Amino acid sequence: MKTDFQKIRELRPYLGDPPAMAAGGAGKQGYLYLGFECNNEGKTLLRHWERRAPMIVQQALYFDERLPSMACVYMLSAGGPQVDGDRYRCEVHAGAQSEVHLSTGAATKVATMHYNFASSEQHFRLDDGAYMEYLPEPVIPARGARLWSQTELTIAPSATLFYGECYLSGRHHHLEERFQYDLLSLNLRAQRPSGEELFCEKILLEPARHTPTGLGVMGRYELFATALILTPPPQREAILKRVRELIGFRSEWALGILRLPSDAGLVCRILSRQSDEAKRLLRTLCSATREVIKGVPMPEEFPWR
Numbered sequence: 199m200k201t202d203f204q205k206i207r208e209l210r211p212y213l214g215d216p217p218a219m220a221a222g223g224a225g226k227q228g229y230l231y232l233g234f235e236c237n238n239e240g241k242t243l244l245r246h247w248e249r250r251a252p253m254i255v256q257q258a259l260y261f262d263e264r265l266p267s268m269a270c271v272y273m274l275s276a277g278g279p280q281v282d283g284d285r286y287r288c289e290v291h292a293g294a295q296s297e298v299h300l301s302t303g304a305a306t307k308v309a310t311m312h313y314n315f316a317s318s319e320q321h322f323r324l325d326d327g328a329y330m331e332y333l334p335e336p337v338i339p340a341r342g343a344r345l346w347s348q349t350e351l352t353i354a355p356s357a358t359l360f361y362g363e364c365y366l367s368g369r370h371h372h373l374e375e376r377f378q379y380d381l382l383s384l385n386l387r388a389q390r391p392s393g394e395e396l397f398c399e400k401i402l403l404e405p406a407r408h409t410p411t412g413l414g415v416m417g418r419y420e421l422f423a424t425a426l427i428l429t430p431p432p433q434r435e436a437i438l439k440r441v442r443e444l445i446g447f448r449s450e451w452a453l454g455i456l457r458l459p460s461d462a463g464l465v466c467r468i469l470s471r472q473s474d475e476a477k478r479l480l481r482t483l484c485s486a487t488r489e490v491i492k493g494v495p496m497p498e499e500f501p502w503r
Contacts (some may be wrong), residue, residue: 201319201348208383208402212344214313221283221314228253228277228286232300234269235293242269242296252277253286256303264494268297273334279307280316280345287319292328292357297492302334308343308379315344315381322350324357325391329491331484336364336421336473339379341372346381351388353396353428360487362480364423366473367410376420377405388428388462396428396462419452419469423476425483428463433490438464440486444479451475 203209215221230253233246244258254276258269273288280286292298308316324330339345353359365382368375387398403410410416427437434457444453451470458465466483470476477499485496 201317203317203346206346206383208381208404209315209346212311212313212315212381216282216313219283222285223283225251225277226284228275228284230255230273230288231291232271232289233291233293234296234298236267236295236297239267240295241267242298244269244271245293246291253288262299262497264497265297265488265492268299270299270301272301272303274303275306279309279340280318281309282311282316283314284316286317289321290323290330292322292324292330294325295327296325296329298328298330300330300332300334305335306337308337308339308345310340310342311344311380312342315346318345318347320347320349321352322359322361323352323391324354324359326354326356328354328357330358331360331488333360333362333480333484336366336423336477338366338369339382340369341375341378343379344381345379346383347385349384349386351386351426351428352391353388354391355430358429358433358487358491359426360484361426361428362423362484364421364468364473364476364480366421367416370473377410379403379405386426388426394460396460397458416469418471420471421469421473421476423468423470423480425466425468425480426458426463427466427483427487428458429487429491431461434461434463436490437487440490441466441483444482451479453479 229250231248235245252275254274256272367377382403384401388396453468455466489495
């Protein structure tokens with residue numbers, strides 16, 4: 199179903215067509231579909247895929263020695279940073295008992311915009327017993343960037359999803375760009391395959407209207423990250439027990455954890471001064487989840503990541 203952007207309040211000031219190329223025009227509607235299935239030997243295969251430029255997907259890799267059956271896939275973009283009028287959509291379907299690790303090849307850059315905005319829509323569906331880790335590189339908005347994101351999660355009661363995302367305040371080596379983007383609108387909804395709604399949330403940041411650096415928002419921190427751990431209640435409590443010592447404030451980061459409504463799992467919020475610390479904490483949370491669900495930790499991150 200096509201999104202009617204004119205009905206979204208925060209987007210109304212940004213509906214002008216870029217003069218170089220109309221919003222959503224040729225080459226500006228990236229699409230990616232990934233369908234994973236578990237074969238008779240228990241190995242997860244990227245059985246179905248479809249892509250439309252500028253979105254690209256690599257073949258499934260099996261580099262995790264402790265989970266050799268897990269399909270590890272990197273999603274890429276050939277178009278450089280997201281610009282005025284880009285419309286990206288991604289759909290991922292993890293079949294029953296499949297094991298999937300998803301990431302991106304590099305950080306997602308959102309360029310300066312003058313007329314319109316960039317949108318990113320994602321839909322993840324997990325069938326019975328599926329296990330998925332989604333750990334993309336951070337999103338980096340430049341001065342004047344505008345990004346609207348919609349994520350839908352459809353998860354079976356017996357499946358587990360670790361969903362992590364990280365948003366910087368601007369380009370690290372451009373100090374004058376700290377919280378100088380125009381808009382970040384991050385929308386998320388989770389449901390069961392039956393249609394039962396589990397929870398929804400909306401994070402709206404418009405620094406020119408309300409500064410995120412105030413007390414009770416982000417304060418002295420430079421970026422924020424979110425980890426959603428959707429899993430059955432017994433596993434949820436075991437994961438919470440493992441990561442409880444992380445909760446609190448440090449000089450470089452802060453972390454808090456809450457139980458989600460509808461017995462859906464956990465939500466973790468991270469504030470940090472450095473992207474490396476936020477990425478490390480997300481991997482720590484993901485590793486704890488994998489240990490509870492699969493009995494093994496995550497491997498060390500590649501040095502070039």
